[in-house]
Amino acid sequence: MNRKINILSLILGGLLFSWFCYAQETSDALFESRRNQVKFLNLSGTVKSYDGEPIPKAIVLIPEIGKSTETEKGGTFEMRAIPPGKYHLEVFATGFMDFISDHFKLDKNRLTFNITLMKKLSREIVVTATRTPKLYAEVPVKTEIITSREIDQKQATQLAESLSLTTGVRVENNCQNCNFTQVRINGMEGKYSQILVDNSPIFSSMIGVYGLEQIPSEMLNRIEVVKGGGSALYGGNAVAGVINVLTKEPMSNGSTMRLHQEFNHGKPYTDMGFRSSLVSTDGNTKAFLFANYKRRDPVDLNEDDISEIGRLRGTNFGLNVYNYFPGLNGKVKLGFFKIAEDRRGGDLFGLPPHEAHIAEWINSDLLNLSLDWNHYLTKRFYYNVSISHVHAERDSYYGSDQDLNAYGSTKNPVTFLNLQTNYQKGSHLISAGVQYKSEKIEDKALGYGREIKDEYNELGFFLQDDFKLSKKISFLAGLRLSKHTLIQNALVTPRMSFLLNPTKNISWRTTFSTGYRAPQVFDEDLHITQVGGEGMIIENSPDLKEEKSYSLTTGIDFGKEIGKNLIQFSIEGFTTLLTNAFILDEKEYSAAEKAMVFQRINGSNAKVYGLSTDFGLRFNPYFSFTAGLTIQKSRLDEPEPDFNSRDFFRTPNSYGYARLNYENKKVFDIDLSLEYTGKMKIPHFAGYIEEDRLETGPTFWVINAKMKKQFHFSQSSQVGIFIGAYNLLDSYQKDLDKGFARDSGYVYGPARPRSFFTGFEFSF
DSSP states (O other), rough: OHHHHHHHHHHHHHHHHHHHHHHHHHHEEEEEEEEHOOOOOEEEEEEEEEEOOBBBTTTTETTTTTTEEEETTTSSEEEEEEEEEEEEEEEEEBBBBOOEOEEEEOSSSSEEEEEEOOTTTTEEEEOTTSSOOOEEGGGOOOOOOEHHHHHHTTTTTTTHHHSSOOOOOOEEEEETTOOOOOEEEETGGGGGGGETTTTTTOOTTTTTHHHHHHGGGOOOOOOEESOOHHHHHTTTOOEEEEEEEEEEOOSEEEEEEEEEEEEEEEEEEEEEEEEEEEOTTTTTTEEEEEEEEEEEEOOOOSSSOOSSSEEEEEEEEEEEEEEEEETEEEEEEEEEEEEEEEEEEETTTTTTTSSSSEEEEEEEEEEEEEEEEEEESSSSSEEEEEEEEEEEEEEEEEEEEEOOGEHHHHHEEEEEEEEEEEETTTTTTEEEEEEEEEEEEEEOOOETEEEEEEEEEEEEEEEEEEEEEESEEEEEEEEEEEEEEEESSEEEEEEEEEEEEEEEEEEEEEEEEEEESSSOOOOOSSSOOOEEEEEEEEEEEEEOEEEEEEEEEEEEEEEEEEEEEEEEEEEEEEEEEEESSSEEEEEEEEETTTEEEEEEOOOOOEEEEEEEEEEEEEETTTTEEEEEEEEEEEEEEETTTTTOBBBBBBSSSEEEEEEEEEEOSSSSSEEEEEEEEEEEEEEEEOOSSSSSSSOOOOOOOEEEEEEEEEEEESOEEEEEEEEEEEEOOOOSSOOOOOOOBTTOOOSSSSSSSSSSEEEEEOOO
């Protein structure tokens, strides 16, 4: 019986084994057949930061199948052999908010994604406030950051436009003929601010007249604005604040071409730009090249045959080369840029300037050469040596009534040397350095027998201790000893700052600083304003003493991440006391030069004080809203002599902005902004009007709009087409002077009337 059971078991076992083998063979064949039928797909893309920089080593994950990869140096990634289906992407990178995409259907050969990551709150690196790279959250001095992405969203073509929509900062037009601009920080004139290019104060007296419009957007990587005194680190003129223009160090290979075509009352303004980045395979050698060309036709807004917006022709180009030496742990940067510009306002543009009824003509040529060396000797000790030289010159004509003598020429070379050492000792970062700046001015108007020939030298030593008392409390103490050739005694300018982080989301910053301005030639001295068909010249009093300043700022920043949303709010109070404030006093009329002569003298003390507030909200990946408002007073202790006014001229008591941005690469980007300028007092000199008088300008509301659509041709090439309008409501000065007797300095409010623009950016 048992034998029969064993035989039956063997037969059944054999049948089961045969069936299993057959089933397995059939399953394998079926799987192979299906595998041959299924077409596995690929997807790729790029991961960049909000300001357009590629993010390497970001993790890209498809959770549905557990497949992941890491981005390359250029921020690119690729995933292969993915079966068709419905998926979503998740992206993670250190210092950035996590990204989760919408679900998508993968059913074609390749999908391309362009992913933008938001930096986590307060993770920005800033250098201007302390002259050392630090996280903004750890810097005791508040710093406004204008990124390359924001510059692009504003559709800015040069530095002056890039500074718009920044709380406490105003860019104004000061001439109806040639449209020279200056920037005000917290209501103080442009000459109270220090403008830097890559940490070097090369904006001299002459460059400051037109330089804000001569620095093209192709040159800009980011802009840092520090409001309040910065003389402890940067020397004279950094009374109201510091604007640091930082050029681009490339992270990946790529090029961009840009065309911006604008129309002002039917007159064209063409701005073309090119920039290119090159990075070696090992990443140690990099180069950044940029070029820009602009052409603007003159615009007559009040039909008197004289331009309100002058003719402009400009060409700019430059090159930065970086090389990192791993063996030395050092990096060198070599840079140069050249700016050539021809600018003219007035009438009869087809004739030479001296044949026009009125003309302001400036032909500028500027060449900058720079060398920068950074060397880490140890992890705790490093130093920087830099030298920058600018050779600036121009030919000019400021005249009327076909005056052949009104031609002039100016040369203005500037050299800046800097040596800085930094040592980390526990919680202390100690910085010490020496700086030397040399500036020469040679301004000639031979027909009038007028010549300015001056040389200014400034030597400064600074010492700074930036230390953390605890995780929540930081101090910064700085001191500068300066000797200027026009100031008899050496000056000591201290600065102290305090940072308290009571919670993760709240920061309280307070800074006390001192500063000074030497009695040298300033920007407006080299710009001869036409009033009543004659010139207005400014000269310094022989007894002019330096101005000194004492500033205090304090404010609270709040920021919180809520899911994918960001909310930020800040409020800051500021006050500055000026002693021996510079004012202008009308002295005499020069028949030989056909000009009124104004003398800069020391007036009484002056006070500037006010309150600034910012609000920002980014909700979901697409929408963001920002707004800022400044309310202030700028007053002399005693009235100035010509109009018996204590108010600072051209300084509104309130100004601000609001901005709404929608960004969706799959559809389009929309940027809407509102700029508000309150009432201000403006001097109006006789010529077109019968006698001098002090005017009060109206309130201005300027609305700007832009729409941009991106088209992707491949992983590395795309084109963006944009269209928009400035000043949609045409909120512009209504009482412009007319005729050849006008006061060309009587111009205020928005820099341009309603205008429309379009263009494209092609990246490859």
